[in-house]
Amino acid sequence: MRTIRCQVLLLSAAVVLLCSAAVFVSAGNPIRNFDWTVTYGQIQPLGVKQRGILINGEFPGPTIQAVTNDNLIINVHNHLDEPFLISWSGIQNRKNSYVDGVYGTTCPIPPGQNYTYKLQAKDQIGTYYYFPSLGFHKAAGGFGAINVLSRPMIPVPFSPPADDINVLVGDWYRTDHKALRAKLDRGHKIGLPHAVLINGHGPRSPPTFTFQSGKTYRLRITNVGVQSSLNFRIQGHDLKLVEVEGTHTVQTVYSSLDVHVGQSMSVLVTADQPAKDYRIVVSTRFVKKVLTSTATLHYENSDGPASGPIPNSPKKISWSIKQALSIRTNSTASAARPNPQGSYHYGQVNITRTIILESAAAQVDRKQRYGINGVSFVHPDTPLKLADHFNIPGVFQVGSIPYAPPAQPRKLHLNASVMETDYRTFVEIVFQNREKIVQTYHINGHSFWVAGMDLETWKPESRKGYNLNDAVSRYTVQVYPRSWTAIFVALDNVGMWNVRSEYWQRQYLGEQFYLRVFTTSNSLRDEYKMPEDSLLCGRAKNMKP
Structure with missing residues (x-):
């Protein structure tokens, strides 16, 4: 236990107290308790006052520090004037999609009430984050970092750093989130953001x-944008890149790195x-009007301020694709989680099904969707998860989204779309992007191997270029303009899981669906029971968990 305290001591003194308290948990894995109050508060990251969402008075919210397999008990008090939900991006909630924190699985916390999330960082290490998933709240704050350290008996493939620092970057609007939401509800686009923030600071107040x-x-x-x-x-x-979303990587040195929405x-x-001082630079990519913010890297014995031109970002998509493909798993490093289905290697597992997912933008009833x-x-x-659990008819229909795009993909219809897949299958998912923007996708409850990506249209022959040896495993992946990305997923987590665009305007207006990983088994080895304190709403409001 002494080693745990030394690791976390590098992060903050407050966390040492949590680690010390964990020593006295004799049964099971350590428990870390958090008590959060969610409120509106005045912030001014761009020099103008606006309403933000604070957690315990903080913007961004407090950092969660944990160790592999820790139980996280987070009591969230909603003091907003509307329902609120927090999603735990990357924390896979093994066997328990009831607390996933998206509306398809979890009822929101009503105003003036609280709910206690019970999560476990089961067999995970790495860098994650949380964010509000409802009502376009993400554009107002309410997000923060989650760091999961390795257990002391698991070696880390680099020497302990002098400090462990979270850097939350993201685009930002000075427009109130309710005004942005209202614009989307009327069927309009919200336009380009106004700035980039670094740890909640805009260009006028660099950290x-x-x-x-x-x-x-x-x-x-x-x-977190x-x-x-x-x-x-x-x-x-x-x-020097060392970890991507829970996977230790080959330690490649880069002059700059692209970080797409939702990625860590x-x-x-x-x-x-x-x-002396140096500039830390963050700027938008793949847009005509580039937004840039800077922070200061200050040497403790600095002789002077930062000087000289700031380094430029790369411009070509081909550069970014090449960089993405260069990110590979460090196969000599220890991992927190075993391979799927007991297989020796992901590249040797038989593919059960190929799913092709293609995005589209169109008008439906004269509104943007x-x-x-x-x-x-x-x-x-x-x-959806509650309707499935209580067998409530008419809420959704399995198979309401096909496994491949229709012949006319730009024609959209509205539905509570659910795709069914079987438990313990191994699927290939191809994200096809025929649009002019970068897309980013996330699958709740699962990590996946990024097997390949390239320009143009995916074809079965494209598999010849897959990396079947040391592809990185992560939970969010980008798809470049007029390009495709292919991933392998072991569907080893029963539940109803959100598959979504991380481009939040698009997610809000329909670019998402739910993946129902199904088994006829009722064993607790496959899926936990609904928590007895689950919030219930809609047609499930008067049911008993």
Whole structure:
């Protein structure tokens, strides 16, 4: 237990107390308790006052520090004037989609009430984050970092850093989130964001990170924005990539890294330059009007301010694709989770089914909508998981979204779309993007291997270019303009799981669906029972868990 305390001591003194308390948990895995109050508060990241969503008075919200297999008990008090939900992006909630924190599985917390989420970082390590999933709240804040450290008996493939620093980056609107939501509800687009934030700071109030000469620091970078891909770089310093969304990577050195919406990664940065200040630069990618924000990397014995031009970001899509394909799993590093189905290697598992998912944008009843495989998702009056559990008819229909796009993919219809797949199958999913923007997709409850990506249209022959050896396993993946990305997924987590665009305007207007990973078994080994304290709503309101 002494080793755990030393690891977490690098992060914050408050967390040491949590680790110390965990020593006294004799049965099962350690429990970490959190008590959060969600309120509106005045913030001004762009120099103008606006309403933000705060957690315990903080923007961004407090960081969750944990160790593999820790139980996280998070009591959330909703003091907003409308229902509220938090989703735990990347925390896979093994066997329990009831607390997933999206409306298809979890009832929101009513105003003035609280709910206690019970999660477990089961067999996971790495960098994750949480965010509000309902009502376009994400554009107002309510997000924060989740760091899951390795257990002390599991070696980490790099020396302990001098400090472990979260860097939350993302685009930002100075327009109130309710005004943005109202515009979407009327069927209009919300336009481009106004700035990029770094840890809640805009261009007018750049944050400072202090380094000591000669020491190495771990930066955990997460794009918590609502639509923009970002490029991250530090003047005069290299970025050594060591982890991506729970996977230790081959330790490749980059001058800059693209971080797409919803993605997380860890880099090591060594303070090996002359002692002065340097600029940390974050800018938008794949857009005509580039937004840039900076922070300061300050050497403790600095001789002067940052000087010289800031480093430019790359411009070509081909550069970004090449970088993405260069990110590979560190096969010599220990991992927290075993291979699927007891297989020796993901590249040797037989594919059960190929699913092709293609996005589209179209007008439906003269309103802007987005969808996947011809279906634009609309929320029913009852969360899908509850309707499934209580056998409530008429809420959704299995198979309401096809496994491949229709012949006319740009024609959309509205539905509470649910795709059924069988438990313990191994599927290939191809994301096809015929549009001019970068897409980013997330699958709740599962990580997946990024087997390949390329320009143009995917064909069966495209499999010849797959990486079947050391593809990175992650939970969010980008699809470049007029391109495709193929992933392999072991469907080893029973439940109703959200598959969505991380481009939040598109997600809000229908670019999502639910994957029902199904088994006839009622064994607790496959899926936990509904928690007795589950919030119930819609047609399930008067049911008993």
